[in-house]
Amino acid sequence: MKYLLKGGTVVSGTDVRKADVLIEDEKIVAVSDDMIQDDAALIDVTGKLLFPGFIDAHTHFDLEVSGTVTADNFDTGTKAAIAGGTTCIIDFATQNKGETLQEGLANWHKKADGRSSCDYGFHMAISEWTPQVSDEIPEMFEAGITSFKMYMTYSSRVRDWEIYQILKRIKEYGGVAGVHCENGELIDELIKEQKKAGNLSPSAHPVSRPSSIEAEAVNRFLTIAKLVDVPVIVVHLSSKEGFREIEQARENGQRVYVETCPQYLLMDEGRYYLPGFESAKYVISPPLRTKADNECLWKALKEEQIDTVATDHCSFTTGQKEMGKDDFTKIPNGMPGVETRAVLMYTFGVLEDRISLTQMCKLMAENPAKLYGMYPQKGCLEPGSDADLVIWDPNYESRITAKDQLQNMDYAPFEGLSVKGRAEKVFLRGVLSVEDGKVIKENHGKYISRKRGNLD
């Protein structure tokens, strides 16, 4: 199938310009002025912005957490993703304790293959480091997995020596690791204190995980990375204090990539004091911080000190959140986000002049594609790239509400918020998958075997 998108404005990581785009089968074949192509289906995109398909490099679909499973699986999660303009996600294939990496990977393929409506890749989350696991690392690269994840908190956390050895090992192959930076041991102590004092409501959650707990872990992780001499990624950065540690490491010549998420830009800890059990919806880790933290992160985005905006989509219904009604530590941690990332970043980033259109393109498409080894197949609108493309209506106005969303959720964290802009049409490898904001093509997503990343 051939399409000619005519009269639109193409956004890249470097400029915004009027151009027509010609798509043939799975690929973009030309981007230039005033094209005529008689055998192509013509789509008039006058007044619309054309973005490369957005990439969300941080989702958790069909993941077991705290004795339950995330509300969204690959079926519902990827449908929600593509409806919001995200044409590729990178989820975390997870090695549970006692499993090999290959078993973890096979499990994730079983969850995702054949039931995804956008393309997908996997990071490999390592929770147990043994000589056998180390031997599997080259196989992961052969399988298209070039990025790894470690947790410094939760029961799946790895110790400093393990982080050191893992970084050394993946460095041999040119891989990269992202780490959830929070000091798990101290969190356990602070939780004990909260419980002892009888503070069992969600308001105890942020108290048990202050910014200093994130900052200390960022510092320690970057100390380890410096010893190994390898670039690393701090995922879902939430705080000013954590950001200071990154600035410091960079001043000392270290290469550090940083990801944040809309919730850390647009929400603050006030949510933990909402009446009733409402506050449980916002129990995520790291927790929401202060308005000053929000502003620090926005400033860092503007100055291009943060590289990517992902979502950490990890959804639980209010029913699942109820597991922690009498004890905040039993509330499954996480919130949805994969569906609304673009509209939030457009409305509160671009339209409020906190970031530019080109920066939005970098943060949500170009940079994750480069960092995670998918560029220029994805992340740009260039001849030869996958025809993953968002036709963005900059004038569409709507209100975020749970009943309109495709993610398998009975609430929306941003319920009632007025937003502007919409992914009106979305192409996934040349197939029109979203039309008038509705998903019209399902299960067309495929596994993306990734190369080694390269983001300067």
Ligand SMILES: [Zn+2]
């Ligand atoms: Zn996560």
